[in-house]
Amino acid sequence: MSDTDNWKIWEVFVRSKNGLSHKHVGSLHAPDAEVALKNARDVYTRRSEGNSVWVVPSEAITASAPEDKEALFTPADDKVYRHPTFYEIPDDVGHI
Amino acid sequence: METINFEERFQEYVHSEQKVEPKHWMPEPYRKTLIRQISQHAHSEVVGMLPEANWISRAPSLRRKVALLAKVQDEAGHGLYLYSAAETLGADRADLVGDLLSGKAKYSSIFNYPTRSWADIGAIGWLVDGAAIANQVMLCRTSYGPYARAMVRICKEESFHQRQGYEIMLALCKGTKEQKEMAQDALNRWWWPSLMMFGPTDKESTNSAQSMNWKIKRKSNDELRQEFIDKTVPQAEFLGLTIPDEQLEWDEKTGHYRFGPIDWEEFYHVLKGNGPCNKERLEARNKAHDDGRWVREAANAFAKKTQERKGEHSAA
Ligand SMILES: [Fe+2]
Ligand SMILES: [Fe+2]
Numbered sequence: 001m002s003d004t005d006n007w008k009i010w011e012v013f014v015r016s017k018n019g020l021s022h023k024h025v026g027s028l029h030a031p032d033a034e035v036a037l038k039n040a041r042d043v044y045t046r047r048s049e050g051n052s053v054w055v056v057p058s059e060a061i062t063a064s065a066p067e068d069k070e071a072l073f074t075p076a077d078d079k080v081y082r083h084p085t086f087y088e089i090p091d092d093v094g095h096i
Numbered sequence: 097m098e099t100i101n102f103e104e105r106f107q108e109y110v111h112s113e114q115k116v117e118p119k120h121w122m123p124e125p126y127r128k129t130l131i132r133q134i135s136q137h138a139h140s141e142v143v144g145m146l147p148e149a150n151w152i153s154r155a156p157s158l159r160r161k162v163a164l165l166a167k168v169q170d171e172a173g174h175g176l177y178l179y180s181a182a183e184t185l186g187a188d189r190a191d192l193v194g195d196l197l198s199g200k201a202k203y204s205s206i207f208n209y210p211t212r213s214w215a216d217i218g219a220i221g222w223l224v225d226g227a228a229i230a231n232q233v234m235l236c237r238t239s240y241g242p243y244a245r246a247m248v249r250i251c252k253e254e255s256f257h258q259r260q261g262y263e264i265m266l267a268l269c270k271g272t273k274e275q276k277e278m279a280q281d282a283l284n285r286w287w288w289p290s291l292m293m294f295g296p297t298d299k300e301s302t303n304s305a306q307s308m309n310w311k312i313k314r315k316s317n318d319e320l321r322q323e324f325i326d327k328t329v330p331q332a333e334f335l336g337l338t339i340p341d342e343q344l345e346w347d348e349k350t351g352h353y354r355f356g357p358i359d360w361e362e363f364y365h366v367l368k369g370n371g372p373c374n375k376e377r378l379e380a381r382n383k384a385h386d387d388g389r390w391v392r393e394a395a396n397a398f399a400k401k402t403q404e405r406k407g408e409h410s411a412a
Binding site for chain 2 (some may be wrong): 006009025026027030031032034035043046047065066
């Protein structure tokens with residue numbers, strides 16, 4: 001394969017409507033950001049799926065490792081006091 | 097820790113209906129099976145554009161033409177979503193495409209049949225997309241996350257494909273005697289190859305059990321085929337067309353249609369590369385790839401130039 005077939009991978013994020021965040025929808029290949037944006041429009045928004053697109057080189061994303069899942073995320077599991085239901089308020093108080 | 101433990105844990109994990117994501121540990125055969133299946137699926141979407149593209153310039157009205165163009169463009173998109181999903185497993189798209197172009201990789205045999213008349217475009221949308229949808233709806237629940245997500249997207253887009261095909265058939269069946277004959281002829285030619293799309297019978301299908309166990313597949317080939325037949329027969333009746341199977345019969349007891357034997361020899365014949373259009377499809381795909389080279393080169397040159405200009409600016 002020649003180098004013309006080895007464009008880098010970009011991750012595509014689409015905002016479906018104003019007021020919502022951009023959401024990851026997939027990836028594509030492109031030689032630069034400009035073409036990536038054009039391709040993203042053609043590949044991921046053919047049916048008015050969005051009004052704003054971000055493209056990010058895949059290599060620019062740093063992800064947590066699946067092996068670290070426990071170390072990173074389980075400490076939150078036993079902290080029930082971070083949730084409103086932990087606190088007992090008599091019904092008589094009304095909505096609080 | 098031993099590998100066996102990892103594998104058992106993996107099996108438990110998928111059986112509890114949890115999704116596998118790209119960086120998770122997975123058995124090598126699971127990864128390989130997925131890369132093969134997803135890339136074959138991607139190739140099928142891409143090659144699948146060819147039989148239909150044959151009729152874009154000859155569509156009978158502007159309405160039909162824009163619909164067919166949009167459908168074929170969707171199939172290109174489906175190919176791209178699927179190549180992306182395969183890449184999350186560590187495959188390289190250039191290698192996958194290379195295998196398609198060299199003839200090493202397989203794609204769905206259905207696309208090695210010719211599109212002789214406009215009615216074939218109707219039959220493809222109705223039957224071929226219909227069969228593909230049955231398979232793809234199942235795959236929306238496949239155990240590999242990126243594949244499942246691609247399928248959800250694809251299924252949303254597919255339903256228009258089948259409807260536009262059925263609408264073409266409907267128009268022909270309501271038309272002149274010749275038009276209705278054209279529709280019947282297309283059904284005659286596409287019916288059996290469409291049933292073959294689901295693959296060999298469960299008895300013959302060696303990889304199926306493992307795929308089901310990994311929750312890659314959720315239904316067997318025979319189950320999907322039966323579902324498709326049960327759904328499609330009444331649609332043919334509505335069109336006033338006859339399914340080319342003398343043994344086709346409603347079975348009160350099972351609540352399913354019984355159908356005649358499938359010619360598996362034909363299936364393997366086409367699969368081995370001896371179908372009516374295998375050679376033509378591969379040549380067309382290679383030509384398209386070669387003809388597009390200058391576009392890729394131009395985009396590269398432009399990207400390089402823009403990069404250099406940026407460099408000059410920041411240096412100044
Ligand atoms: Fe498709
Ligand atoms: Fe389709």
